[in-house]
Amino acid sequence: MNFLTPGMRLMLLGTFFFSVGSLFVKMAGSRLPTMEVLFVRGLVGVVLCLIMLRKSGAGMFGKRKILLAARGILGFGAMFADFYAIVHLPLADALVLIFSHPVTVALLAWALMGERLSKSAMFSIIMSLAGVTLVCRPGFLFGGAPELDPLGLLAALVSVFLTSWAILSVRVLAKTEPPAVVMLYPPIAISLLAPLFIDGWVMPTAFEWGVLVGVGVFMNIGQFFMTKGYAIESAARISGVSTLEIVFAAMWGMLFLGEIPDLWTVGGGSLIIFGVLALGRSGMRERAAALRKGVAG
Structure with a gap:
């Protein structure tokens, strides 16, 4: 996959595992x-992170504890807002808002971290988001939808805001902290805070316990690869790769849930893939230019 930068390849791998976790x-x-599912995911995440930390010999709590704790709270808040928006808004409206975070990340990374974002890279991100819009077909853009729940709409916007800051915090922390340390704090926050929002506990069946463990395993493996990607790549560029999760979700729906994608989904998925490939080409050109500049200097 020479058409993708190393960081984008890691993000693509992480997104794939995340999509499998989303199926579960x-x-x-x-x-x-939902909060029960999130709680179990948090517990599995804590166990996996502790195993990785023990094997790597890295300290459990890291060096930048305040920023790490903030990352954990941001991660929980973003997921909580995601769930609230998905429950209280039409799914398509919620998803198209939630998946708009790459543009926010790009702007924040440019404004706060000085990360360069070329015109072609910005165009690629917008192309990917256009694909997300076609796949989701939100009612407020395509018509025929009831008035949106104001609190649900606010939750979706809060999700975009918190997710963007969480991504930037990972970008900063991944430069000095092992991936397992960065990953540990969100599941700790989830494990401590999610029970406060569980409205009654439903005892899972044996099959459901297996599915719940799968949620934790696949999503935390996905987070591991994403964290490694943020350590070596521009947050603005590789965050756009996460929109491919919708394409993977459509594939899983067709294979396992009997959901056959329509022409809108196929067209939107094609735009998303085109946008990601264009992002990769832009990244490779920027890396090559930086290398040439370094050699010339």
Whole structure:
């Protein structure tokens, strides 16, 4: 995959594992409360991170404890807002808002971290978001939708804001902290805070326990690869790769849930893939230019 930068390849791998975890979330959430699913994911994440930390010999709590703790709270808040928006808004409206975070990340990374964002890279991100819009077909853009719940709309916007800051914090922390340390704090926050929002506990069946463990394993593996990607790549550029999760989700829906993608989904997915490939070409050109400049200097 020479058309993708190393950081984008890691993000692509992480997004794939996340999409598998999302399939398990959908399966588990058909009967179990969402916060219960999130709580189990947090517990599995803590166990996996502690195993990785023990094997790597890295300290458990890291060097930048305040920023790490903030990362954990941001991660929990973003996921909580995601769930609230998805429950209280039409799914398409919620997803198109939630997946608009790459543009916010790009702007924040440019404004606060001085990360360069070329015109072609910005165009590629916008192209990917246009694909997300076609796949989701939100009612407020395509018509025929009831008035949106104001609190649900606010939750979706809060999700975009918190997710963007969480991504930037990962970008900063990944330069000095091992991936397992960066990953540890969100599941700790989830494990401590999610029970406060669980409205009754539903005992999972044996099959559901397996699905819940799958949620934790696949999503935390996805987070591991994403964290490594942020350590070596521009946050603005590789965050756009996360929009591919919708393409993977459409594929899983067709294979396992009997959901056949329509022409809108195919067209939107094509735009997303085109945008990601264009981002990769832009990144490779920028890296080559930087190398030439370094050699010339």
